[in-house]
Amino acid sequence: MPFESYEETLPFAAAIRRATQEKTMPPWFADPKVGKFSNDPSLTAAEIGTLVAWAGAKSPAGEAKDVPLPRHWTESWSIPRPDLVLKMPQAVPLPANGDIEYTYEIVPTNFKENRWVQMAEVLPERHSNLHHAVVYVRPPDSNWLRHAPVGVPFTALTLTDPEDRRGAHWTDSDVLLVYAPGSSPDAWPDKMAKFVPAGSDLVFQMHYTANGRAASDQSSIGLIFSKYVPEQRVLTLQLTNDHFVIPPGAPDYRVEARGTLPNDAVLLSFLPHMHLRGKRFEYNLIRKILGADGKPGYAIEPLLRVNYHFHWQMSYRLAEPRFLKAGTELQAVAWYDNSKANPHNPDADAEVHWGEQTYDEMMVGFFDVAVPAGVDKQHFFMRKQGNN
Numbered sequence: 365m366p367f368e369s370y371e372e373t374l375p376f377a378a379a380i381r382r383a384t385q386e387k388t389m390p391p392w393f394a395d396p397k398v399g400k401f402s403n404d405p406s407l408t409a410a411e412i413g414t415l416v417a418w419a420g421a422k423s424p425a426g427e428a429k430d431v432p433l434p435r436h437w438t439e440s441w442s443i444p445r446p447d448l449v450l451k452m453p454q455a456v457p458l459p460a461n462g463d464i465e466y467t468y469e470i471v472p473t474n475f476k477e478n479r480w481v482q483m484a485e486v487l488p489e490r491h492s493n494l495h496h497a498v499v500y501v502r503p504p505d506s507n508w509l510r511h512a513p514v515g516v517p518f519t520a521l522t523l524t525d526p527e528d529r530r531g532a533h534w535t536d537s538d539v540l541l542v543y544a545p546g547s548s549p550d551a552w553p554d555k556m557a558k559f560v561p562a563g564s565d566l567v568f569q570m571h572y573t574a575n576g577r578a579a580s581d582q583s584s585i586g587l588i589f590s591k592y593v594p595e596q597r598v599l600t601l602q603l604t605n606d607h608f609v610i611p612p613g614a615p616d617y618r619v620e621a622r623g624t625l626p627n628d629a630v631l632l633s634f635l636p637h638m639h640l641r642g643k644r645f646e647y648n649l650i651r652k653i654l655g656a657d658g659k660p661g662y663a664i665e666p667l668l669r670v671n672y673h674f675h676w677q678m679s680y681r682l683a684e685p686r687f688l689k690a691g692t693e694l695q696a697v698a699w700y701d702n703s704k705a706n707p708h709n710p711d712a713d714a715e716v717h718w719g720e721q722t723y724d725e726m727m728v729g730f731f732d733v734a735v736p737a738g739v740d741k742q743h744f745f746m747r748k749q750g751n752n
């Protein structure tokens with residue numbers, strides 16, 4: 365349903381009036397009272413008024429001289445033309461039905477020198493089968509999935525080495541980017557970039573879902589490199605709780621995760637992740653305070669509140685990146701609707717636990733931070749003396 369010309373847009377005039385008035389379009393799920401985000405596409409009241417007036421006035425075409433120039437699209441990428449495209453070397457066959465284990469493919473970068481990535485985008489070949497892709501950076505000195513085959517698809521079940529098998533379920537390797545339906549590609553602010561050391565591999569973790577038709581997928585990642593060595597390195601961190609039990613039918617079940625920043629960092633963006641029972645998600649700063657009665661208590665400052673929708677997994681980029689001191693406590697809170705009233709609920713009678721399949725649940729609050737360019741994830745988690 366492109367709206368690129370008058371002729372294309374005209375039949376949707378009434379739907380556009382309704383969708384913009386009801387604020388279902390453009391898609392955005394953050395509570396407007398909390399935080400300001402640079403990728404917020406929400407229309408102003410005046411813009412909505414213009415569209416409503418246009419639809420109400422029989423949708424006139426306007427003056428020919430005001431028609432904008434046609435947009436130029438670059439080979440389906442949303443980022444500008446990538447400097448490098450790395451494709452999964454082998455296609456992954458996808459069955460018509462049944463669960464599909466997380467599928468991995470290790471893609472060598474063959475980088476002879478360290479590279480800094482300013483923008484990145486996953487281009488799925490088979491959108492309708494891809495629930496998510498997480499692309500990790502595996503530096504040459506990392507033992508993660510070290511005995512796993514390179515350039516061919518594999519799952520935890522096909523690995524023989526027990527350490528590799530564990531690695532197919534958990535890693536602390538840095539994430540280059542996360543793709544999920546509705547997500548936008550990553551572009552880090554000026555002077556900040558993701559680091560890919562020379563000789564690294566990219567590890568594609570693909571979660572496919574069957575949709576009734578057998579198919580195959582061979583997705584790609586497009587990279588745009590920084591023009592110079594940035595001052596800061598971007599790390600993707602997460603607040604996770606994987607030991608919840610959501611009772612059958614629970615309409616508003618709360619799950620929380622907390623973490624303390626071991627070192628100073630600049631907070632950049634958020635990406636909440638739950639599955640089909642996800643309802644709301646919020647990120648907060650928690651500060652210890654002394655109450656009026658002199659007793660210690662907590663002050664909670666909300667950073668983001670999202671009315672979660674599984675089909676629209678968006679990242680929320682702070683309009684003003686925020687400096688956080690070592691010792692800052694962050695909290696993520698997720699709410700789940702496991703009742704019959706949730707139209708996406710696959711089974712309201714099920715007790716729901718953490719799991720990789722869509723009918724299981726997850727609670728992950730991804731967030732990006734910028735740290736000094738020389739600090740990697742391991743060093744970031746070493747507390748400096750004096751940091752509490």
Ligand code: HEM
Nearest residue numbers: 365376378379380381382383384388389390391405407546
């Ligand atoms: C001012 C900007 C936008 C307008 C006026 C607009 C308008 C609309 C309208 C009229 C519909 C049909 C709703 C209905 O059937 O009742 C729709 C659906 C949709 N739009 Fe938009 N849209 C906008 C921005 C966007 C953006 C930025 C995206 C993608 C990031 C998007 C993705 C979609 C999708 C995927 C649907 C189908 C949703 C569904 O069936 O659940 N739209 N939009």
